[in-house]
Amino acid sequence: MFLDDFGFPLEVTAETLNKYSYDLHNTKLLTSADTEFYLPPKWHGTIYSTEELLYSYRKRYNPDPTLLTFHALQPYEPEFICCQNAVVELTVLPAGQSLYSDKEIVVFLVKQPAEDRNTLITKELGTQLDFFPHNHHYHARILDEGIDVVYVDDKIYKTGPPTSYQHQRLYNLLRNIQPGAVLGLSGNPLPDILRTVCRKTAHGVKMHK
Known part of the structure; x- marks a missing residue:
């Protein structure tokens, strides 16, 4: 997914690809090298991930080097x-192997000082749920x-039975982390049960409009 102008996650899919102006999104987070991601037309910017994932992605998909810059992050080491x-603080966190292949995946923690907010962005849940x-x-x-x-890829609720393994893992992740709120990357509503494991805060959590 991308980070928008203020550091909030922005998912781009085949259906929404042409809705975004390429010059508005100059930061891309690579969570897996297993699938090719969608880029708005003529988009150019920097893709952040671990050195291993960036190498694997470039080797597999041979992206245009004239449009893209790749920046390797060290796990658990924040960078502005x-x-x-x-200006946000970005940290990459190893998340084990994908549940669909033997490929390594990561999640990202984005600290937004202006919002006084820590955001965990998960595109896919892997074999490791303890990221810290x-x-x-x-x-x-x-x-x-x-x-x-915590932002999650809510498409898992469009496929599969309501008691699937992925659903249970997401519930366990939120129960362990106890975030202030959980949101879907697509903006679609999430099951009420996920909110029951979020912590109760006195002042609530500021939402991105």
């Missing part, structure tokens, strides 16, 4: 990046700050 109207290693200094920081919003 510039969106159009905001207990023996790493990053774990203490996340426990102290907490996760305000």
Whole structure:
């Protein structure tokens, strides 16, 4: 998915591909090298992920190097990046292997200082749900700050039975993290049961309009 001008996640699909102006989205997050992603026409910008995922993606799909820049992040090591109207802190977190192949996947944590908000972005849930290693200094920081919003790919609720393995894993992830809120990347409503495992906050969570 992309980050928009303020650092909020923005999913681009085959159906919405032509709705976006390429010059508005200069940050792309690569969560898996297993599938080719959709790019708005003539889009150019920087794709962020781990060195291994970026290498695998370029080897498999041979993207146009004149349009794209690739930036490798070290796991658990935050970096400041510039969106159009905001500076955010971006961290890549290993998430184990995909449930559909033997490929490694990652999730991203985006800290938006202007919003005082930590956002966890998951495109796919893999074999690892504990993204924050207990023996790493990053774990203490996340426990102290907490996760305000988790974004999930809500298409898993359009296919498969209502008690599928993916649904249960998502529920377990939210129960472990206890974010302030959970939202779908497409903007579609999520099952009410997911909100029951979000923590109750006195002042609520500011939503992106």
